[in-house]
Amino acid sequence: MTKTSASFILVVAITLLGCVKEEEQQSTSQQTPPNRGGSSSTSNLFFCDTRDLNRDSSSQLGTLFSDYNKMAVNKAASSPANVFTIPVRFHVIQGDSSTENGPVPDDALVEQIDVLNRAYAGETGGTQTPYRFQLASINRVSNAKWRSLSPGSPEEADVKKALRVGDATTLNVFISDIVAPEGQKGTILGYSTFPFVYQLQPEIDGIVLNYRAVPGSDLANFNSGHVLVHETGHWLGLLHTFTGACDGAFTDLVSDTPREKPPTPGNYCPVGRDSCPETLGTDPIHNHMTYTGDSCRTEFTQGQVTFMRFNTLLFRGMR
Numbered sequence: 001m002t003k004t005s006a007s008f009i010l011v012v013a014i015t016l017l018g019c020v021k022e023e024e025q026q027s028t029s030q031q032t033p034p035n036r037g038g039s040s041s042t043s044n045l046f047f048c049d050t051r052d053l054n055r056d057s058s059s060q061l062g063t064l065f066s067d068y069n070k071m072a073v074n075k076a077a078s079s080p081a082n083v084f085t086i087p088v089r090f091h092v093i094q095g096d097s098s099t100e101n102g103p104v105p106d107d108a109l110v111e112q113i114d115v116l117n118r119a120y121a122g123e124t125g126g127t128q129t130p131y132r133f134q135l136a137s138i139n140r141v142s143n144a145k146w147r148s149l150s151p152g153s154p155e156e157a158d159v160k161k162a163l164r165v166g167d168a169t170t171l172n173v174f175i176s177d178i179v180a181p182e183g184q185k186g187t188i189l190g191y192s193t194f195p196f197v198y199q200l201q202p203e204i205d206g207i208v209l210n211y212r213a214v215p216g217s218d219l220a221n222f223n224s225g226h227v228l229v230h231e232t233g234h235w236l237g238l239l240h241t242f243t244g245a246c247d248g249a250f251t252d253l254v255s256d257t258p259r260e261k262p263p264t265p266g267n268y269c270p271v272g273r274d275s276c277p278e279t280l281g282t283d284p285i286h287n288h289m290t291y292t293g294d295s296c297r298t299e300f301t302q303g304q305v306t307f308m309r310f311n312t313l314l315f316r317g318m319r
């Protein structure tokens with residue numbers, strides 16, 4: 001990478017991060033986070049707390065993506081023939097010695113890797129992607145202060161600073177309980193950083209996963225491992241398919257995912273739903289990047305593969 005392109009990427013990352021922080025401040029002041037449910041009932045669950053880009057940052061990223069798509073060399077790099085094997089480092093945070101073996105057995109994490117590989121290979125549906133996953137380590141940590149994390153909290157920063165390992169191509173997954181800012185447990189099942197964040201804040205890179213969402217847990221509709229498939233989609237650069245809802249040019253920047261409004265909470269596989277009837281296609285209820293239930297979310301699209309490749313090439317150096 002030349003100095004010029006490295007500087008360019010840094011400027012892009014600074015701009016995008018500035019937009020995200022602006023949005024977070026507005027959300028905090030309004031006490032109405034853009035994509036989080038407010039109920040403690042799992043029937044009203046919005047499972048992900050990853051904040052989508054706002055209109056300005058989405059527009060800037062979209063311009064870059066458009067330029068990328070015009071370059072033949074990048075189209076070649078998007079071929080599924082190029083496989084990227086990503087090492088996964090699990091950090092299981094436990095409360096005390098009485099739960100030393102935790103509610104997350106090693107078998108569940110081995111199964112989680114299998115679920116990731118099946119989903120990203122297209123074996124559950126949709127298009128195969130170039131990403132595969134390899135279990136690199138399971139690190140078990142007993143620390144009562146870290147057992148329940150809140151998005152953006154000082155405790156989360158401490159956890160990541162103490163435990164995170166590897167570089168931009170290493171997927172660190174911190175497994176704990178997650179407490180929503182409103183105080184509920186079990187409503188947020190995961191959240192992730194986007195690739196561009198790594199350029200400025202590599203120390204916070206990674207995914208926080210609720211222990212309730214690992215394969216084999218007793219949380220109905222979200223215990224197959226597909227929550228981590230969704231969060232890993234964010235980690236690879238994907239936005240929610242309902243970004244911008246039905247509105248104008250503000251989208252998930254992927255051309256082959258039909259537009260939709262956020263799915264209705266509790267309706268885990270609303271077949272035939274068409275929340276944006278003025279636009280082409282029915283809601284992408286089977287896409288991994290929406291909010292339906294685990295068994296309903298089974299596919300990525302070719303457009304999402306291209307967008308992931310763009311993000312991981314530019315911001316994670318995967319080439």
Ligand SMILES: [Zn+2]
Nearest residue numbers: 048049050240
């Ligand atoms: Zn999400």
